[in-house]
Amino acid sequence: MSNINQVGASNPLDQYSIDKKAPPKADRGELGKDQFLELMIAQLTNQNPLEPKENGEFIAQLAQFSTVEGITNMSGGFDKLATAMKSSQALQASSLVGGAVTVDGQQESALRYGDLVFGTANITPGADNLVLQIEDEFGQVIESVALGPQPSGELAFKWNGLDLEVNGKWADIDYDKFETDEDGNPFPHPEGNYRFRIMGNVAGQNMAQAVSMSSRVDSVSILADNTVKLNLENGKDTTLDKVTRINHVF
Structure with missing residues (x-):
């Protein structure tokens, strides 16, 4: 626990940035997004053009990968934003001293x-x-x-x-x-x-x-x-x- 009695001049939000991070690596034994794309491209390349296969499942799975990745990045960004808001709130509260x-x-x-x-x-x-x-x-x-x-x-x-x-x-x-x-x-x-x-x-x-x-x-x-x-x-x-x-x- 730390105590605050004075307010510094720096902006508490400057130390935080919400940058996109590379998606987490897939666990071994699980199909990652890149591997999935390779399999999808291979199937599309080798399929019979006269009898194309249904690719609805592939597209749905690809959308799921994109959604999960987006949520992961968004969650990390919100965590940083929440921490920044707490720091800003603490500095604002310190102005109440006295x-x-x-x-x-x-x-x-x-x-x-x-x-x-x-x-x-x-x-x-x-x-x-x-x-x-x-x-x-x-x-x-x-x-x-x-x-x-x-x-x-x-x-x-x-x-x-x-x-x-x-x-x-x-x-x-x-x-x-x-x-x-x-x-x-x-x-x-x-x-x-x-x-x-x-x-x-x-x-x-x-x-x-x-x-x-x-x-x-x-x-x-x-x-x-x-x-x-x-x-x-x-x-x-x-x-x-x-x-x-x-x-x-x-």
């Missing part, structure tokens, strides 16, 4: 001073009375914010430990509960891990909405099978197929 990505189904996010945490939720059609709850690492609810009417589908929000923006609009936060500095400016919640959940009323029942939260990318690893793994803060990791949103580089 940034934040939203991971499907992850409900926790780490807050750092001066940074934002990002989240999305899939709002069920017909859901109302939506409330966003934020819990600290001890399970205590430190924020419970009414979101007001929201359309179904994806809801996006971001939080800096103090202010909450939901779908581009500022949420109504009770700032009176925060301690303030000498100028009256409120202090945000302390750094740490926070869990986010959104509850809503659906057909008379209180139902949790699917939430996905962001994490900072610390490094990128390439596994033995060429899978690209993102190593996240707090020892977590994920793969690119689980990243639902790329937020920004801090």
Whole structure:
């Protein structure tokens, strides 16, 4: 397994070329394409012109040889292309180091001073009375914010430990509960891990909405099978197929 922390300037695709290769040699005891052509030509040369033999089987077999050879060459080309795409994907993923990505189904996010945490939720059609709850690492609810009417589908929000923006609009936060500095400016919640959940009323029942939260990318690893793994803060990791949103580089 190798780690990537920087992106080089070279194009990862330059090292790969999809050239036609000579077809593999036939195993002994099996009729190769060249031998088959020699036999076919010999039969055509020596046959009675007044009673030509049926050559349909020869033609069908020749077509089969061509098809197999083409598939073999194509398969090798696809293997090279797949490897090139993996290398390109790894280099692209390395550009995420230091940034934040939203991971499907992850409900926790780490807050750092001066940074934002990002989240999305899939709002069920017909859901109302939506409330966003934020819990600290001890399970205590430190924020419970009414979101007001929201359309179904994806809801996006971001939080800096103090202010909450939901779908581009500022949420109504009770700032009176925060301690303030000498100028009256409120202090945000302390750094740490926070869990986010959104509850809503659906057909008379209180139902949790699917939430996905962001994490900072610390490094990128390439596994033995060429899978690209993102190593996240707090020892977590994920793969690119689980990243639902790329937020920004801090």
